[in-house]
Amino acid sequence: MSTDQTTTGALRGGAGEERLAAAFAEHEGDAALMPYIMGGYPDLTTSREIAKAYVAGGADLVELGVPYSDPLADGPVVHAAGTAALQAGVTVDDVFALGEQLAADVPVVLMTYANIVLRPGVGAFAARLRDSGLSGLIVPDLPIGEESEGVVAALDAAGLAFVPLVAPTTADARVAEVRQAARGFLYAVSVTGTTGERASLGDQFAEVVTRAKTAGAGPGGGSEVPVGLGFGISNGENAAQAAAAGADGVIVGSRLVRAAGDEDPVASVSSVLADLSRGLGR
Amino acid sequence: MSTTHGPETGSERRFGPYGGRYVPESLLPALDELEAVWSQLRDDAAFQGEFRGLLRDYVGRPSPLYLARRLSERAGREVWLKREDLNHTGAHKINNALGQCLIAKRMGKPRVIAETGAGQHGVATATAAALLDLECVIYMGVEDIRRQMPNVQRMRLLGTTVQPVESGARTLKEAVSQAFRDWVASVGDTHYVMGTAAGAAPFPAIVRDLQRIIGDEAREQILEQAGRLPDRVVACVGGGSNAIGIFTAFLDDPGVALVGVEAGGHGIASGSHGAVLASGVDAGVLHGSYGPVMQDAQGQILEAHSVSAGLDYPGVGPQHAWLRDSGRATYVPVEDDDAVRAFRDVARLEGIIPALESSHALHHVLNVPAPEVEVDLVCLSGRGDKDLAEALQKLEEIDGADALKLDGERTIAPALGHDPAADEDGAGPQGGEEVR
């Protein structure tokens, strides 16, 4: 829906979008660190500890995953973690509670799948996000267009940011359409594929980020919406490459989820975060 | 029927409220391309010529329409069987697999992937891939690999990689999810041959278009052979491809009732079934499509259950959901035990071993009274060789050791054993040892 071309004035995503924008603004010129956590993995208590370690480890925003039965966009590591959390009895309520705890310290964007959002009704789901203090929502199987209209409207009304994705397969004109619809930030997927760690892809980052920012832009140029780069970023070196490529945010998922499954999860995720921070020159 | 049409292409993206394209952004270009390509090929004489030629010479179409005399006697009305079991590879699945592999060829994609439950769609896709020289990977849950081993061996022989899927209940739903994940990563050179009339648009419309030959032929055949239209058309429904295939030709015949038979599993009340439409579950999103789906209060998708792997699916094609809501078709459940007994009864009454999936439809026709019906048309969607081990074991579970005994005085020798008549002591030439 390329309905709203304005990039100035009130943010369509309301207070949620403002909080995200502030987090990116703090890292003007370099990249914000946005770790992903699978809510309730390996169990609820440990997950809370991991969330604290993210905050202590320098997370500027946190992407909070909801365990789901059929995560079509997730690779083996995130999928298995979600399955384990479901088997441990973790519920959507539990994940909202975790998000509420995290949101006291950092802006939180919930990442889940369409059916979890549609089940209670989009209005009810948006209200729960808002009441838990979360800032935005990522739904990989709700592409911009007819499928996501209702959700975007409900989030706008609740003052929350709908964060859409673009992929390497997305044509330029479509990138522009999605970018115009993005609230908070645009999630640029660095590879054609599911979430997962990959051998160095740093040389492709610049092209992905540049396309996300400018592809299909008319004479007025692209919008100012920040671009978060994700999928396949797993260490300080990748993070540095992403920042150098112009990404406004670096999203790290599978590597951290794998660390969360280690024997000492807090120590493991902390050391991954330390490496990422070094890569970002902190 | 009110369907919404893609403005440029004419492909249906929604059937009433159902359908749509709930997929990751990376797949949208492939769905766009598929929709555009199909809107051309559907009316392309060269493509249709090649497809029809292969259906005739390779698949063996038209499949016969057969008046099953002993089934008719038992049911008290005429029962006509549309013999999709006689197709090459033994089910209706080949119609769609061949069509989609031809489409993949036209799109210049050298690799195809597919999910399979019963293995019939996997075998059909592996077969079409061999014929058309495409690389082929089939995703199959390990539980289904166990249930349908002969089909796994067939696929391997045909040069296909069978990729076991370990997640969830290890059945059809997980196989579809895993195929989608592969496609998200491989979409540049790979076509996903969706095996049923479900999933993201345009798959439900394409699969229907490729399967509608079942009903197109059957309508013509029954007019010629019976001199009239049937009162009722009955087909089993997993995702719904054989059913929509046979229903489509009759949609505009108001005098023809359309009945879809779903997997009643252990009974709707047990929650352990696959009767998505008959049980009236709420709509949600599964595998890219909005429609009735088995789910919990939070929106987690539930596992279906059926004795037949091909009906073991918690969702259903969007057009069926709309046919139900609009009142044009009705959907009923048939439970595991009844389907397995119908499997045995049809084998004995007609000398036809039906697929366990089709056996659900056959039970409904044989054993559920329908006094208003004089002529039934049933889609015999596949043959049951693949199901022998599973069905015989199940029969023994429900009917005991006598499961294969005939009524009356005749008895059937057990599958394994000695011949008591072979020597005096009754121990047989092997001294009582079992022989195969």
Ligand SMILES: Cc1ncc(COP(=O)(O)O)c(C=O)c1O
């Ligand atoms: C013989 C047979 N009939 C029916 C089905 C169910 O699928 P559908 O509902 O798409 O026809 C299958 C699926 O594997 C099958 O093998």
